[in-house]
Amino acid sequence: MSDIGxxxxxxxxxxxxxxxxxxxxxxxxxxxxxxxxxxxxxxRPKFRDDHITMAxxxxxxxxxxxxxxxxxxxxxxxxxxxLGDAGLVTVDGVGLxxxxxxxxxxxxxxxxxxxxxxxxxxxxxxxxxxxxxxxxLTLSLILEEGLPADVLRAEVQxxxxxxxxxxxxxxxxxxxxxxxxxxxxxxxxTTGIGQVDARATLAPNCLRPGDRILLSGRIGEHGTAIMLxxxxxxxxxxVESDTRALWPAVDALLGAAGPSLRCLRDATRGGVASVLxxxxxxxxxxxxxxxxxxxxxxxxxxxxxxLGIDPMHVANEGVFVAxxxxxxxxxALAALRTVPGCEDAAEIGEVKTSPTGMVLVETSFGGKxxxxxxxxxxxxxxx
Amino acid sequence: MSDIGxxxxxxxxxxxxxxxxxxxxxxxxxxxxxxxxxxxxxxRPKFRDDHITMAxxxxxxxxxxxxxxxxxxxxxxxxxxxLGDAGLVTVDGVGLxxxxxxxxxxxxxxxxxxxxxxxxxxxxxxxxxxxxxxxxLTLSLILEEGLPADVLRAEVQxxxxxxxxxxxxxxxxxxxxxxxxxxxxxxxxTTGIGQVDARATLAPNCLRPGDRILLSGRIGEHGTAIMLxxxxxxxxxxVESDTRALWPAVDALLGAAGPSLRCLRDATRGGVASVLxxxxxxxxxxxxxxxxxxxxxxxxxxxxxxLGIDPMHVANEGVFVAxxxxxxxxxALAALRTVPGCEDAAEIGEVKTSPTGMVLVETSFGGKxxxxxxxxxxxxxxx
Numbered sequence: 178m179s180d181i182g183x184x185x186x187x188x189x190x191x192x193x194x195x196x197x198x199x200x201x202x203x204x205x206x207x208x209x210x211x212x213x214x215x216x217x218x219x220x221r222p223k224f225r226d227d228h229i230t231m232a233x234x235x236x237x238x239x240x241x242x243x244x245x246x247x248x249x250x251x252x253x254x255x256x257x258x259x260l261g262d263a264g265l266v267t268v269d270g271v272g273l274x275x276x277x278x279x280x281x282x283x284x285x286x287x288x289x290x291x292x293x294x295x296x297x298x299x300x301x302x303x304x305x306x307x308x309x310x311x312x313x314l315t316l317s318l319i320l321e322e323g324l325p326a327d328v329l330r331a332e333v334q335x336x337x338x339x340x341x342x343x344x345x346x347x348x349x350x351x352x353x354x355x356x357x358x359x360x361x362x363x364x365x366x367t368t369g370i371g372q373v374d375a376r377a378t379l380a381p382n383c384l385r386p387g388d389r390i391l392l393s394g395r396i397g398e399h400g401t402a403i404m405l406x407x408x409x410x411x412x413x414x415x416v417e418s419d420t421r422a423l424w425p426a427v428d429a430l431l432g433a434a435g436p437s438l439r440c441l442r443d444a445t446r447g448g449v450a451s452v453l454x455x456x457x458x459x460x461x462x463x464x465x466x467x468x469x470x471x472x473x474x475x476x477x478x479x480x481x482x483x484l485g486i487d488p489m490h491v492a493n494e495g496v497f498v499a500x501x502x503x504x505x506x507x508x509a510l511a512a513l514r515t516v517p518g519c520e521d522a523a524e525i526g527e528v529k530t531s532p533t534g535m536v537l538v539e540t541s542f543g544g545k546x547x548x549x550x551x552x553x554x555x556x557x558x559x560x
Numbered sequence: 561m562s563d564i565g566x567x568x569x570x571x572x573x574x575x576x577x578x579x580x581x582x583x584x585x586x587x588x589x590x591x592x593x594x595x596x597x598x599x600x601x602x603x604r605p606k607f608r609d610d611h612i613t614m615a616x617x618x619x620x621x622x623x624x625x626x627x628x629x630x631x632x633x634x635x636x637x638x639x640x641x642x643l644g645d646a647g648l649v650t651v652d653g654v655g656l657x658x659x660x661x662x663x664x665x666x667x668x669x670x671x672x673x674x675x676x677x678x679x680x681x682x683x684x685x686x687x688x689x690x691x692x693x694x695x696x697l698t699l700s701l702i703l704e705e706g707l708p709a710d711v712l713r714a715e716v717q718x719x720x721x722x723x724x725x726x727x728x729x730x731x732x733x734x735x736x737x738x739x740x741x742x743x744x745x746x747x748x749x750t751t752g753i754g755q756v757d758a759r760a761t762l763a764p765n766c767l768r769p770g771d772r773i774l775l776s777g778r779i780g781e782h783g784t785a786i787m788l789x790x791x792x793x794x795x796x797x798x799v800e801s802d803t804r805a806l807w808p809a810v811d812a813l814l815g816a817a818g819p820s821l822r823c824l825r826d827a828t829r830g831g832v833a834s835v836l837x838x839x840x841x842x843x844x845x846x847x848x849x850x851x852x853x854x855x856x857x858x859x860x861x862x863x864x865x866x867l868g869i870d871p872m873h874v875a876n877e878g879v880f881v882a883x884x885x886x887x888x889x890x891x892a893l894a895a896l897r898t899v900p901g902c903e904d905a906a907e908i909g910e911v912k913t914s915p916t917g918m919v920l921v922e923t924s925f926g927g928k929x930x931x932x933x934x935x936x937x938x939x940x941x942x943x
Binding site: 224226227228229230231232233234235240243244247248251252254263264265266268269270271273275276277278279280281312313315316317318319320321322323324325326329330333334336337340346347348349350351352353354355356358359360361364366368370372554557558 | 607609610611612613614615616617618623626627630631634635637646647648649651652653654656658659660661662663664695696698699700701702703704705706707708709712713716717719720723729730731732733734735736737738739741742743744747749751753755937940941
C-alpha cells in the first residue's frame with residue numbers, strides 16, 4: 178500500500194497503465210499499478226542496447242542501464258556498488274574519496290564559465306558530495322590538432338583560477354593530441370582526491386522515511402546557459418551557469434548538522450529528478466517533492482517550456498540535494514542559507530515509505546505526478 | 561669540459577654546428593659547441609606555438625615545451641615541479657602517488673592488447689614508477705555515439721581483466737557520449753592511486769655521475785605493433801605490444817636494491833630516448849648509452865628503418881628505465897631478470913658529468929652520436 182496517493186494524475190503520468198477492471202476502485206487500481214512499477218524498479222537495470230546513443234551519456238535511464246548493467250558488474254567492488262558520486266578507499270587507516278569526470282561541454286565557453294572551470298568544480302564537487310574535503314586533482318587533456326594556443330591558454334588559466342578558489346592543487350597531468358576532427362577542440366578529464374571529513378556519515382542507501390529533502394539553490398541554470406550559448410533558441414534573458422565550488426556549503430552543513438546528514442548529491446546531468454530517483458532506488462524508499470518549493474528563474478522555466486522538458490531534468494553545476502533527518506533539517510537549512518550561492522536553499526520535500534523507488538511531485542495545483550528519471554538526451558554535452 | 565668525447569660523429573649529429581675557426585683544434589671546437597647546447601638545454605622550454613600540433617602529444621620536445629612552458633607554471637606546485645610520472649600527496653602522514661592518463665590509441669585493438677588493457681597498465685605503471693604499489697583506479701569513458709555495444713563490452717572486459725592482473729580495483733567512473741565523429745570510437749582516461757613503498761627513495765632529479773642505467777626489456781614493440789595494426793606497412797613478422805603490469809618488476813627491484821634505486825621511468829611516448837633526455841635535464845647530468853646493449857627484435861628494427869626513425873624514439877608500454885647507484889646495479893639487474901617480461905633486462909649505460917642535460921650513444925661501430933628527444937610525431941596516437 179502506497180503512503181503517497183497518486184489520485185487522478187496517474188493516468189497522465191502512466192499512459193501505459195492497465196485499464197480499470199470492472200468494479201475496480203480507484204485505490205485498488207492505483208495499488209496494482211504501483212506494484213508493477215515497484216517490481217520493475219527493484220530490478221537492476223540491464224544494458225541491452227546494440228549501440229551507444231547520446232542518451233547513454235545524459236545521466237538518465239540509459240546511463241543508469243549502462244553503469245548498473247555493464248560497468249558495475251564488470252568491476253565489482255564494494256565501493257562501486259554503493260554508486261555514490263565518489264569511490265572510497267582506505268589507505269593505512271586514512272579514508273579517501275576519489276572521483277573522476279570527463280568534460281566534453283560544447284561550446285567550451287559559455288555565460289558564467291568554461292570547460293576548464295567546470296572540470297575543476299565538477300570533480301571537486303563530487304569529492305565534496307562524499308563528505309570529503311577536496312585536496313588535489315589530476316588533469317588530463319585531449320586536444321584537437323589545430324586548437325589555437327590562446328584557447329588552450331585561457332582554459333589553463335580557468336583551471337588554475339578555479340583550483341585556487343576550490344583550494345585544490347593540480348598534482349599530475351597528461352596531454353594527448355588527436356587529429357583534426359577527432360575531438361571538439363578539447364576534452365578534459367579531471368580526477369579528484371579528498372579526505373573524508375570525520376563529521377560525515379553519508380551513504381546514498383541510508384535514507385529513512387521522514388527524512389527531509391533540501392535543495393541548495395535555484396535549478397536548471399547551467400543546462401539553460403549552455404543551450405542559450407549554442408544559439409539554438411532566442412530568449413530575451415541571459416542565463417549564467419551556476420558552476421561553483423560546493424565544499425564551503427558542505428563544510429557548513431557538516432558543522433551545523435553533521436550527524437543528521439544522510440546523503441549529499443549534486444544535481445548535474447539528468448538534473449534534480451535523476452538524483453532523487455537514484456536515491457529513492459538506492460534506499461528503497463519513496464520521495465514526495467513540493468513543486469512550488471523549488472526555486473527557478475523565469476528564464477529557465479521559459480527555456481524548459483520551449484524545449485518541452487521538465488526543468489527538474491536540466492543539469493546544474495552548483496546545486497545539490499541534501500537529505501537530512503527530521504531533527505537536523507532546520508539547522509542544516511539555516512546553515513546552508515548563509516553560504517554564498519545557497520541563499521535560495523529550501524526544503525523541497527520528504528522521504529516516504531512507498532511506492533518504493535519512486536519520486537512523486539505535488540504540483541502547484543495540488544495534484545501529484547510521477548517524476549521519473551530523464552529519458553533520452555534533450556540537451557547533449559552540457560558538461 | 562665534456563667527460564664524453566664526441567669525436568667525428570659531431571658534425572653528423574649537429575649539422576647546424578659552427579664551422580671550424582682557423583687554427584681551431586677539434587677538442588676546442590667540440591667544447592664550444594657543447595657549451596652552446598648546454599646553455600640552450602638549461603633553460604626551461606617555452607611554449608611559443610600558435611596552434612596545437614600532433615607533436616604536442618608525442619611525448620618529445622613539443623610536449624615538453626607545452627608541459628614545462630605552459631602547464632607547470634600555471635599550476636605551480638612542488639609536486640608538479642618535480643615532473644615525475646606521478647604526483648605525490650601526503651594525507652594524514654600517508655604518502656600517496658597519483659597519476660592520470662588519457663588513452664586515444666588507434667586502432668583500439670592491436671596485436672598483444674587493446675585500449676582497455678593499455679588504460680589499466682599505463683596508469684598503474686606510472687604509479688609503480690613512483691615506487692608506489694598501485695591500489696585503485698578511476699575510469700572515465702568518452703564514447704562515440706553509434707559505438708557497437710560489443711566493442712564496449714570487449715573493452716570493459718579487457719579493463720576488468722587487466723585490473724585483476726595488476727591487483728587494482730576500479731573504484732569510480734564516468735561515462736560521456738559525444739556525437740558521431742566527435743571522437744574515434746572511444747577514449748579512456750584512467751587515474752591511479754597508490755601507496756608509496758617504504759623501500760623507495762626515488763626522484764627524477766637525484767641522478768649522480770657513475771650511476772648505472774638499466775633497461776627492463778626489449779624496446780619499440782608497442783609502437784611497432786600499433787603501426788603494423790594500422791596496415792601502413794607490409795612486414796612479414798608480427799610484433800605484439802609489450803603492454804604489461806610493471807609493479808612486480810618494481811617490487812623485485814625495491815626488494816633487491818631499494819636504497820640504491822635513484823629513479824624509475826617507463827619509456828612510453830617518445831621512447832627510451834625521451835626518458836633519458838628528461839632525466840639528464842632534470843638532474844643536470846649527462847648519459848652515455850651503449851647502443852649494442854639495447855635489446856631489440858629484428859622486426860622492430862626493420863620497421864623503424866622503414867619509417868626512418870630511431871627505435872629509441874618508439875613507444876613501449878611495458879619497458880622502463882631504472883637508474884641505480886653503482887653498488888646496487890648488479891643486484892638490481894639480477895632481480896629484474898627473474899621477473900616475467902624482464903628476461904632481457906640489461907645495463908645499457910652510465911650517468912656522466914657532462915655535457916649537462918645530454919644523452920650520447922656509443923654506436924656499434926665505436927662512434928658517438930647525440931640521442932635527442934623526439935621531434936615531431938612520426939607515430940601519432942600510439943597510446
